[in-house]
Amino acid sequence: MTATEINGGDVVRQTPVHLWIVGILSLLWSAFGAFDYLATQLELDFYMGAFTEEQLAYFYGFPSWSVAAWAFGVWGAVAGSIGLLLRKSWAVWAFAISLAGMAVNLVYTMFMTNGFEIMGEAAPIMTAVIWVVAIFLLVYAVAMRKRGVLT
Numbered sequence: 001m002t003a004t005e006i007n008g009g010d011v012v013r014q015t016p017v018h019l020w021i022v023g024i025l026s027l028l029w030s031a032f033g034a035f036d037y038l039a040t041q042l043e044l045d046f047y048m049g050a051f052t053e054e055q056l057a058y059f060y061g062f063p064s065w066s067v068a069a070w071a072f073g074v075w076g077a078v079a080g081s082i083g084l085l086l087r088k089s090w091a092v093w094a095f096a097i098s099l100a101g102m103a104v105n106l107v108y109t110m111f112m113t114n115g116f117e118i119m120g121e122a123a124p125i126m127t128a129v130i131w132v133v134a135i136f137l138l139v140y141a142v143a144m145r146k147r148g149v150l151t
Contacts, residue, residue, distance in 0.1 A: 015087060019149060023084035026137055030077040037074045041067070058118045066108045072101030080137060089150040095138040102134060
C-alpha cells in the first residue's frame with residue numbers, strides 16, 4: 001500500500017514495498033538476458049559451448065537488424081528495471097522499447113527462420129515466459145506511473 005504525506009504543500013508518495021521487490025527481481029531477470037546477449041555476441045566459449053553446431057550457426061548468422069532488435073529488447077529491459085528502482089516514469093518507455101525489440105526478433109525467429117526448430121522444444125516455452133514477464137513489467141510500470149509512484 002502506498003502512503004502519502006504532505007511535504008511543503010506537495011503530495012509525496014512513498015515507494016510501495018512491491019516496487020522494490022518487482023524492481024530487484026526485474027533487474028536480476030534482465031541481467032541474465034543481458035549476459036546471454038553479451039556472451040553470444042562475444043562468443044564466450046564457456047557459455048556457447050553448451051549449444052550444438054547448428055544452434056551456434058543460427059546465433060552467429062543473425063542479420064545485423066535482428067541483433068540490433070535483440071539489443072533493444074535486452075537493454076530496454078535492463079533500463080526499465082533500473083528506471084523502476086529509481087522511480088522514473090521513463091521506465092515505461094524503456095519496457096515498451098524492449099517489447100518492440102522482442103517483437104521484431106520474434107518475427108525473425110518465427111517467420112523468417114526455423115529458429116524454434118533449431119533451438120528445440122523448450123524454445124517456444126521460454127519465449128512465452130519471457131513475453132509474459134515483459135508484458136507484466138510494462139503493465140506494472142504503467143500502473144505505477146498512473147499511481148504517481150514513478151515520476
